[in-house]
Amino acid sequence: MSKVKTAFFCQNCGYESAKWLGKCPACGQWNTFVEELIQKEEGPRQNGWKETRDKKANRIVSLTEVESSEEKRITGGDAELNRALGGGIVPGSFVLVAGEPGIGKSTLFLQNALQLKGVTTLYVSGEESEQQIKMRADRLKIQNDQFYLLTETSTQIIFQEIKKLKPDLVIVDSVQTLHTQYIESSPGSVSQIRECAAEFQRFAKETGTPVFLIGHITKDGTIAGPKILEHMVDTVLQFEGDRHYAYRILRTLKNRFGSTAELGIYEMSSEGMKPVANPSEILITQKEDQLSGIAIAATIEGIRPLLIETQALVTQSVYGTPQRTVTGFDLRRLQLLLAVLEKKGGFHFGVKDVFLNIAGGLKVEDPSTDLAILCALLSSYEDTSLPLHCCFAGEVGLSGEIRAVNRIEQRIAEAEKLGFEKIFVSKYNQKGLSKKSFNIDIVTVGKVEEVYQSLF
Numbered sequence: 001m002s003k004v005k006t007a008f009f010c011q012n013c014g015y016e017s018a019k020w021l022g023k024c025p026a027c028g029q030w031n032t033f034v035e036e037l038i039q040k041e042e043g044p045r046q047n048g049w050k051e052t053r054d055k056k057a058n059r060i061v062s063l064t065e066v067e068s069s070e071e072k073r074i075t076g077g078d079a080e081l082n083r084a085l086g087g088g089i090v091p092g093s094f095v096l097v098a099g100e101p102g103i104g105k106s107t108l109f110l111q112n113a114l115q116l117k118g119v120t121t122l123y124v125s126g127e128e129s130e131q132q133i134k135m136r137a138d139r140l141k142i143q144n145d146q147f148y149l150l151t152e153t154s155t156q157i158i159f160q161e162i163k164k165l166k167p168d169l170v171i172v173d174s175v176q177t178l179h180t181q182y183i184e185s186s187p188g189s190v191s192q193i194r195e196c197a198a199e200f201q202r203f204a205k206e207t208g209t210p211v212f213l214i215g216h217i218t219k220d221g222t223i224a225g226p227k228i229l230e231h232m233v234d235t236v237l238q239f240e241g242d243r244h245y246a247y248r249i250l251r252t253l254k255n256r257f258g259s260t261a262e263l264g265i266y267e268m269s270s271e272g273m274k275p276v277a278n279p280s281e282i283l284i285t286q287k288e289d290q291l292s293g294i295a296i297a298a299t300i301e302g303i304r305p306l307l308i309e310t311q312a313l314v315t316q317s318v319y320g321t322p323q324r325t326v327t328g329f330d331l332r333r334l335q336l337l338l339a340v341l342e343k344k345g346g347f348h349f350g351v352k353d354v355f356l357n358i359a360g361g362l363k364v365e366d367p368s369t370d371l372a373i374l375c376a377l378l379s380s381y382e383d384t385s386l387p388l389h390c391c392f393a394g395e396v397g398l399s400g401e402i403r404a405v406n407r408i409e410q411r412i413a414e415a416e417k418l419g420f421e422k423i424f425v426s427k428y429n430q431k432g433l434s435k436k437s438f439n440i441d442i443v444t445v446g447k448v449e450e451v452y453q454s455l456f
Helices: 079-084 105-115 130-140 155-165 190-207 228-232 279-283 331-345 367-382 408-417 448-455
Strands: 006-010 033-037 094-099 121-125 147-151 169-173 211-215 235-240 247-255 263-269 272-275 294-301 304-316 324-327 352-358 390-393 422-426 441-445
Touching (some): 094 105, 105 121, 105 130, 155 190, 169 190, 190 228, 294 367, 331 367, 331 448, 352 367, 390 408
Parallel strands (some): 094 211, 169 211, 390 422
């Protein structure tokens, strides 16, 4: 009988300590240490993922000796997932997908696995029974003879079944339910998540089989488990969205095989997740009357241009301190824009309540939305609607100048495609910009005062 070994783990970052600590030395959080059993098996592992490696793979090689070859990616019918992954599923890749409960993670990847034709897929579920998954598959109305189910949480049994089936793709739902016999703590603990993920990482790299791990998030919105989990995987995808909207966003937080600024947009329906090919048409409200406080911003997410609607409401403050309420935008950025308007334009926003909303439940970080938000604020302040079929792309500086933004041609082309007649851009974007190649009226402005004179 081997001696029982325990250690203390930080539940926030996974830092391991021999004794209990009040404050974690790694992440600085207080009271996050929990004692866990870490009794590890002595000797070789019989049932975990263990393959005999080629001896040549372990020797030192010069970089010039390594042959570069373009990996053939697995591309399914879901263009949004392919975009988020950087062009499809890379063989041997290890992908972590995180999101809130009920947001649609399991539905999305069950749907994607069923859509892959000619690919043997194993879907490992530790949360649902076979009947529950069958009910969801019936609702999706997709048939696939090469799709296999396994309802199991022990990694040793899972790898035994994988050796029999030899799948081309493995999806695990979810990593928090897995447990390995080499760690004696409960499933979902830091040490269990770390060890189970390490076993799947070894399997993915040694066999060239892509593995998708579906994970939970904490109440703070961060991925549950140790931070090392995000370092181990090749790609981290965040599946997010507002419960009150039908739209879901698949955002790439880390990607070793592509851009980290990619975005996939879905619409949740009774028949699963429908990819949204042209989100700009959905994010812009189709309105009949001209309304004040609304401006359209030409923004870019990843390589995709998007036109989004910004809504502002400026009212007289009835409390001592004016309110600043924001949805989908950075509050500090709004305060900066209000300070610029107060200083450079002479508008008294200091005695006004300001409410700002990005329509469609989106969260935007692109600085090019500054100009649209500024114009929406002015429109609501003056209670005058902006001209229809007019949009904006520009960053506002602290001295009131309109700064240039990148990839302006794509923004202008997207606005023209959606039927806009006029776009306001920075005059510093004129270099290399051919106005003759566009059928839209391009208005160049340099300062906030010029924008105000042009619109009002």
